[in-house]
Amino acid sequence: MTRDETAHLPLTIEDVDRDGALLETVEAVAGTTRAELLRRAAIGSGALLAALAAPATASAARGRAQDTAILNYGLVFEYLQSGFYTEAESLGTVRAMSSEREEWARTLGAHERAHVRIIKDVLGRRAAKKPFFDYRGVTEDPDHFTRTAVAMEDLTVALLGGQAPRVSDLGLRAAFFSLLTVEARHAAWARRIVGVRPVGSALDAPKTLAAVDRVVRSTRFIVSRPRTAGRTPPRFTG
Amino acid sequence: MGSRAASREEILAKGGLVLAGLAAGAAWLGGRASPAASAPSPEQDERILNFALGLEELQAAFYAQALEEGGLTGEALELAEVVGAQERRHVAYLREYLGPAARPEPELDLSGAAGSEETFLRSAHALEEAGVGAYIGQGGNLTVRAVAAAAPIVSVEARHAAWIRDMLGMNPAPEAADPARTPEQVRASLERAGLPFPG
Numbered sequence: 001m002t003r004d005e006t007a008h009l010p011l012t013i014e015d016v017d018r019d020g021a022l023l024e025t026v027e028a029v030a031g032t033t034r035a036e037l038l039r040r041a042a043i044g045s046g047a048l049l050a051a052l053a054a055p056a057t058a059s060a061a062r063g064r065a066q067d068t069a070i071l072n073y074g075l076v077f078e079y080l081q082s083g084f085y086t087e088a089e090s091l092g093t094v095r096a097m098s099s100e101r102e103e104w105a106r107t108l109g110a111h112e113r114a115h116v117r118i119i120k121d122v123l124g125r126r127a128a129k130k131p132f133f134d135y136r137g138v139t140e141d142p143d144h145f146t147r148t149a150v151a152m153e154d155l156t157v158a159l160l161g162g163q164a165p166r167v168s169d170l171g172l173r174a175a176f177f178s179l180l181t182v183e184a185r186h187a188a189w190a191r192r193i194v195g196v197r198p199v200g201s202a203l204d205a206p207k208t209l210a211a212v213d214r215v216v217r218s219t220r221f222i223v224s225r226p227r228t229a230g231r232t233p234p235r236f237t238g
Numbered sequence: 239m240g241s242r243a244a245s246r247e248e249i250l251a252k253g254g255l256v257l258a259g260l261a262a263g264a265a266w267l268g269g270r271a272s273p274a275a276s277a278p279s280p281e282q283d284e285r286i287l288n289f290a291l292g293l294e295e296l297q298a299a300f301y302a303q304a305l306e307e308g309g310l311t312g313e314a315l316e317l318a319e320v321v322g323a324q325e326r327r328h329v330a331y332l333r334e335y336l337g338p339a340a341r342p343e344p345e346l347d348l349s350g351a352a353g354s355e356e357t358f359l360r361s362a363h364a365l366e367e368a369g370v371g372a373y374i375g376q377g378g379n380l381t382v383r384a385v386a387a388a389a390p391i392v393s394v395e396a397r398h399a400a401w402i403r404d405m406l407g408m409n410p411a412p413e414a415a416d417p418a419r420t421p422e423q424v425r426a427s428l429e430r431a432g433l434p435f436p437g
Contacts (some may be wrong), residue, residue, distance in 0.1 A: 107411060114414035157393045164377070165386035170278070173385060174378035178415045180389065181370050181396035185411035188400035192410075198401040199320065202327035203390035 063168030070163050071119055071172075072128040073209060077159060078115040079130050080221060081152060085109030088139040097142050104193055108149070108186050115179060122172075134223045150194055153187035155207070155215055162206030276379060283384040284339045286376045289421055290388070291332040292436050293372060295344055297365045298325040300433060304352035304362075313405060314355045321362070321398050328391050335387050344436035351433065359406050364431035366399035371419030371427075 085108055088094050094105045120127045138144050160180040167173045188198035207215075216222065276282070301322025304310060310318050333340045352358045373392040380388060400410035419427070425435045 103409070107409065111411065111414040118415075161389040161393055164389045165382050170378035172378075173380075174374060174376075174418065175415070177374040177377035177389075177392055178418060180393050181374060181399075181416040182411055182414060184393035184396035185400035185416075188397035189404060189410040192401060192404050197316075197320065198404075199324065199394060199397040202324035202394060203331065204393040204397075206386075206389060 067167055067169050067172060068123065068126050070166060070209075071123055072126070074160070074163070075116065075119045075123065075128050076131060076222075077156065077212075077216070078112055078119060080133065080216065081156065082109065082112035082116050083133045084135060084139060084149070084152065084221075085112055087133075087135055088145050091140055093140055093142055093145055097146075101142070101146065101193060104189055105145075105149070108153075108190075111182060111186070131222045132224065132226045133221055134227045135221055136219075146190070146194055150187070150190040150196070153183060153190050154200075155212060156183040157187050157204050158207035159209075159212045161204055162208055162212070278379060278381040278384075280381060282379060283381050284336060286379060287332055287336055287384060287388070288339070288341045289424075290369075290372060290376075290391075291329065291336065291341055292344065293365075293369055293424070294325055294328040294332060294391075296346065296428070296433060296436055297369065298322060298329050299346040299348055300351060300361065300365055301325060303348040304358050307350075307352045309352065310355060310358060314358060317362070317401060317405070318358070321366075321401075324394060324398070328394075331387075331391070335384075341437065346436055348433070359402055361431055361433060363399065363402045363406060363408075364427060365433060366395055366402060368419065368424045368427050368431075369395040370399050370416055372421070372424045374416055375418035375420055375424075377418075 085094075085105060088105060089109055094102055094109075097105065138148050157180065160176060160183055164173060164176040164180060167176055184204070191198045301318050304318045305315075305322060351361065353361075370392070373388060373395065376388075377385065377392075396416070403410045403412075428435050
């Protein structure tokens with residue numbers, strides 16, 4: 001089991017909010033119910049993120065709608081990534097790689113699955129449905145898989161870097177940074193594995209949603225219906 | 239609502255996911271006399287980005303010192319050159335953003351700070367992780383304009399950290415969500431690394 005699935009910060013909001021200033025603010029802005037939820041929520045938990053991420057006032061409705069749209073795009077992207085690593089694991093592609101690459105692929109898979117869970121939890125019923133994927137054989141070939149992963153991780157950095165300033169909820173903005181840095185670590189690690197310098201320029205150029213979407217669509221990894229017998233089945237079945 | 243609550247409980251029961259960016263946001267708020275003072279504002283941006291600038295100055299000076307000492311070879315040398323140049327770029331970038339509000343250039347004497355390759359990597363690691371945690375900790379305290387300015391630096395700091403960790407044989411991406419650090423935690427970690435925050 002990788003560390004991210006067991007790591008837990010055993011802190012509650014009261015541990016960091018000793019003079020009660022934060023809870024007072026939350027109560028004033030969002031009402032007693034949310035403050036109560038926050039009081040019990042462990043710091044760093046999905047519940048805390050969800051509580052902070054949901055603006056309560058009518059004036060926040062527009063920001064909230066945009067945040068939902070951004071999070072839902074992020075969710076689809078995390079689904080795309082987690083499906084990619086998970087399929088490579090279940091097909092045996094990851095097991096067949098060197099132990100160094102195997103650790104890399106398994107860690108990234110675990111992280112992307114964790115990102116899916118947490119974004120889904122934040123969105124609740126507003127979460128987008130999981131799309132169908134067809135990785136077109138890429139997950140069967142270790143080399144192709146690794147090179148595609150490098151491109152995907154660099155693209156995620158550009159996506160999150162571009163969206164962080166568009167998020168209106170402040171708690172969510174901080175959370176975006178902590179996901180952005182993880183994706184950047186993934187990208188750097190992947191690049192070093194394939195022998196490319198882990199960092200490009202001194203500033204990572206952000207991409208707009210439209211630009212990211214063009215790249216995603218060019219992969220044709222997202223399909224309208226599940227893969228059927230009409231296509232060549234994967235060589236390995238796990 | 240019942241199933242929502244259950245799914246949250248389930249996530250907590252599984253050990254939760256560390257989105258500690260929020261923890262630091264909370265600590266930052268909690269540590270102020272007046273929480274209202276923490277609402278993003280251009281003045282607050284200046285304070286926060288000046289802190290980031292100090293950190294970038296320290297990083298840049300450290301890599302310059304390591305190159306001057308001349309003990310590095312191979313990939314460690316490449317790292318010092320590449321990352322050092324990028325930290326200098328970050329310094330210039332933040333100075334440009336802050337304009338006249340930028341803190342004065344610190345006088346740093348880091349003689350002997352780089353040491354052996356192993357010491358160099360360990361110190362560089364402390365510096366880069368301090369940068370990553372510091373930016374995450376302030377993500378929720380910056381205005382939209384400042385977030386847009388900082389984001390391209392934030393991910394580069396994380397790339398540096400991952401590169402160094404990989405060279406040290408550590409997992410480059412140890413958490414699903416990176417933890418935030420308060421300014422106090424950043425200062426303390428730099429103190430421990432023997433590279434105190436300038437000013």
